[in-house]
Amino acid sequence: MKIIYSTILAAVLLLGCKKDIKLDLNQSASQIVIEGIVSDKSTTQTITISKSVNFYENNIYPAVTGAVVTISDNGATPVVATELPGGIYQNQGMAAVYGHTYYMSVTIAGITYTAKSTMPYPVTLNDITFYNNNPGAKPDKLEYSAIPKFDDPILYQNSYKFVQYDNGLKDNTVIVRNDNVTNGITNEEPIFSRDFKIHKSDVITVEMYCIDPNVYHYFFLLSTQAGSGPGGGTTPTNPESNISGGVLGYFSAQTYQTKTVTVP
Helix, strand or coil: CCCCCCCCCCCCCCCCCCCCCCCCCCCCCCCEEEEEEEECCCCEEEEEEEECCCCCCCCCCCECCCCEEEEEECCCCCEECEEECCCEEEEECCCCCCCCEEEEEEEECCEEEEEEEECCCCCCEEEEEEEECCCCCCHHHCCEEEEEEEECCCCCCCEEEEEEEECCEECCCCEEEECCCCCCCECCCCCCCCCCCECCCCEEEEEEEEECHHHHHHHHHHHCCCCCCCCCCCCCCCCCCCECCCCEEEEEEEEEEEEEEECC
């Protein structure tokens, strides 16, 4: 998964001026981006390391090679990841355990970055239903939003991240929620997406991830950046990472479930 990190240094709005203005956004220094995941769906755990690019450059992120990457389970002896092409580092044969805390260490050019994340207990994704966004429209104009149906446990503080696909097309909207006001009840809240339109007979896939509160906080801040920048509200900033050392990205021990349904 790619995340675009951009630093807006200034926003200039001149009314009544016909001259095109291109903001000077190319001056920000390239930063290290670490995306680390420990998943219960696989015994291969993956960390991807790249560098950010300037605002107007192509979204091709240079891979970081030669890093030393380790993951440890509940403070046990760290396991060194195997480096693969493209800035990918993998630990194979590491089965995730619910409730365990995982520690990541990444050393690049003599500087070490660390993070930890606790694997939540899974919450079952029971079904996908749909909310009619415009019930008064003609049948061929109806639009829907997916509703992931799950029973939030009352015993735990739970945080969730969702990714949805419509006929195989991924919605890039960052969608997260927690149970601060819905603890212990069945979820009935739709996944609303400004740029993602679902219609009758579409095939919808929803991925549900249980994530820890720190990772939720990171993605929540990232979601607030949608529409930011000139003409779009506030100046976007990089969300606070749970990785030490001032790098971009996150480290998440997470559970994974998915369901695919057809809109009736």
